[in-house]
Amino acid sequence: MAHLAAPRIGWENEHLATFLLSKISFVANPITVADDIGSDFFCTLFESRIENNAEQLFPRNSFAIQIKSTGAVIPATNKIEYLNKLELPFFVGIVDRTHLNLRIYSGEYIPILFTLYGIPRELQLSPAPTTEIEIKGYCDVTRDHNLVALTALLRLPFVAEICAQDSRDNILSKAQRLGELCSRMHMNISAKASCEYIFRLDQPNAAMIMAGPGSATTFRQNFYLRLAEAFYNFEWIHKAE
DSSP states (O other): OOOOHHHHHHHHHHHHHHHHHTTTEEEEOOOTTTTOSSOSEEEEEEEEEEETTEEEEEEEEEEEEEEESSOSOEEOGGGHHHHHHOOSOEEEEEEETTTTEEEEEEOTTHHHHHHHHOOOSEEEEEEOSSSOOOGGGSEEEEEOTTOOEEEEEEEEOEEEEEETTOOHHHHHHHHHHHHHHHHHHHHHHHHHHTTOOEEEOSSTTOEEEOOSTTGGGTHHHHHHHHHHHHHHHHHHHHHHO
16 A cells, blocks of 8 residues: 655654754654644753753753744744744744754744734744844734734744754754743743733843733733832842841
């Protein structure tokens, strides 16, 4: 009995991605078909430390990643609800079987897109060749006369390339870069979920603050909490002196 070649190619791509991702993280994947929810792997970055005379791996940031074989524009309309509700950093990985590497692109602008423009009816993801994308150019959105978002093309900044031949130092450097990015993405996801709408950007001390019908109903309570935090700190400083 003959077998189709295409499913096996996809299987090989996922196994190569598993091997490369395992260099920097613990890797788990949903059960095929039954649990196919929009990400191929859920990864937890680890930190390597020597304790009790042995190298030990300690879990750090977690993220979800979708594996693809080309860097072409990715249709993602069927993943809109998933990406809107996902409370993990989302990445796309492009596998190159010829050179045995995995290029990783970040969905760091997903919570900003959905907060600023609302949930689009159609969505495409476009892996970008550069790590730096200006905040004004991270997406292209078309809207109707009622300013309802119809289509959105979201650009995914390049993060890192993991290669089978990478040295240990290179791997540690790339894992650190990915971990720092995940921390910032977690903060932005939390900002959207908690209705605080203060998003951290890639530049030092840079942030995007949004106001609108959502923020107008929540900013007072958020301010009260921050003000209370300030007074608790004043009390602590006073007692510590």
